[in-house]
Amino acid sequence: MAGTRLTGDRLIDRFGPVFLARCCGLSGLLGLTVIWAAPHVWTALLGFALMGFAASLIFPISVTAAARLPGRSPAMNIAALSLICFSGYVIGPPVVGFIAGMVGLRGALACLIPFAIGVLLLAPRVQPKLSVQAT
Secondary structure (H helix, E strand, O other), rough: HHHHHHHHHHHHHHOHHHHHHHHHHHHHHHHHHHHHOOOHHHHHHHHHHHHHHHHHHHHHHHHHHHHHHHOOOOOHHHHHHHHHHHHHHHHHHHHHHHHHHHOOOHHHHHHOHHHHHHHHHHHHHHOOOOOOOOO
């Protein structure tokens, strides 16, 4: 995650935020699928690495997109996004743990697959809007 975060701005400048958001969604989806189907611990670690890539870039891409949203100040938009994200950080692990107690850790992590699909579906929303200036 650290390596991707350190090179993230260059990747975004080169490939664009929508492409990288799609890569994050696909990487998260693939990582969760690998973890779910992993026959060995080393295979599962590959899945967690893929999830790490997804998590490392999607938040900065989302913050930049939130700052550009019209209607409210960038600070308000980023605060709303941060509230949602940090709530997920607090609520997510206990929920996954609760589900894991019922169906096992693989099944609990598989419950996160719809969120990765959501990233794929929402990726176009991070595209900066072109502003047309009147002359």
